[in-house]
Amino acid sequence: MEWRSCYLDMVLVPLAFLMSLAYHLWLWHKVRTQPLTTIIGINARGRRFWVSAMMKDNDKKNILAVQTLRNSIMGSTLMATTSILLCAGLAAVISSTYTVKKPLNDSIFGAHGEFMMALKYVTILCIFLFSFFCHSLSIRFINQVNILINTPPDPTSIVTPEYVLELLEKGFLLNTVGNRLFYAALPLLLWIFGPVLVFLCSFTMVPVLYNLDFVFGLGAKSDEALCGCRKCESA
Numbered sequence: 001m002e003w004r005s006c007y008l009d010m011v012l013v014p015l016a017f018l019m020s021l022a023y024h025l026w027l028w029h030k031v032r033t034q035p036l037t038t039i040i041g042i043n044a045r046g047r048r049f050w051v052s053a054m055m056k057d058n059d060k061k062n063i064l065a066v067q068t069l070r071n072s073i074m075g076s077t078l079m080a081t082t083s084i085l086l087c088a089g090l091a092a093v094i095s096s097t098y099t100v101k102k103p104l105n106d107s108i109f110g111a112h113g114e115f116m117m118a119l120k121y122v123t124i125l126c127i128f129l130f131s132f133f134c135h136s137l138s139i140r141f142i143n144q145v146n147i148l149i150n151t152p153p154d155p156t157s158i159v160t161p162e163y164v165l166e167l168l169e170k171g172f173l174l175n176t177v178g179n180r181l182f183y184a185a186l187p188l189l190l191w192i193f194g195p196v197l198v199f200l201c202s203f204t205m206v207p208v209l210y211n212l213d214f215v216f217g218l219g220a221k222s223d224e225a226l227c228g229c230r231k232c233e234s235a
Contacts, residue, residue, distance in 0.1 A: 008196065011195075013198050013199070016187060016195075016198045016201075017202075019203065023206050039214070039215060044169065047168060047169070047172070051165045052161050055161045055164065056161075065149050066146060066150070069142055070146070072171075073143065076142065076175050077139060079135045079175075079178060079179065080139065080178075083128045083129075083132040084128075087128045090124055094118065094125070123188060124185055124188045124189060127184060127188065128181075130181050131181040131182045134174045135178040138172070139171075141174065142171040142172075145168045145171065148163075148164050148167070183209070187202045
């Protein structure tokens with residue numbers, strides 16, 4: 001009887017998770033193979049040129065560089081603060097003597113026993129904690145770039161544009177991972193009301209993310225132009 005009340009959770013929640021995981025693995029493959037068809041790849045290409053331009057003409061653009069990086073830090077700080085506040089709220093619910101499941105027993109599908117409710121809250125809590133961890137590390141790397149990007153140019157210095165770009169890419173990669181974990185936790189919040197909403201929310205989120213992550217038309221033309229330039233250089 002217990003299994004019959006859990007079978008929807010055992011089927012729909014892993015299916016929703018695998019759906020999101022499969023999309024992000026495919027997105028990662030596209031970023032590695034066809035970067036100019038994705039927003040992530042185009043932004044990475046733009047950051048490469050931006051770092052070179054800022055460090056080449058640092059006397060005139062140092063304030064612009066600091067302000068731009070500060071805006072990125074503020075965004076990561078906002079997401080980190082939101083994640084840790086949600087973690088604190090979930091921890092308070094878990095440790096509270098009030099059982100949230102009681103008003104919902106007759107209105108949701110799936111299991112709503114003590115163990116299942118604890119599993120739901122702990123899963124969401126862990127994802128938000130990992131999101132906070134990624135955003136905190138992102139702030140750390142971008143803070144380092146904020147200092148190093150204004151170092152005086154020196155041919156013997158180990159602080160090169162390539163090194164600064166590597167730190168910046170690590171910061172933005174962690175920021176992206178933190179955001180994706182935050183997005184993945186949003187459908188799981190609906191797990192409190194049943195596994196059907198988790199599946200429907202994940203099923204809706206994948207096409208929304210697809211339209212936000214990919215550039216239609218521009219990336220293919222850019223890839224063709226890049227291949228043409230490489231052929232001309234080899235000839």
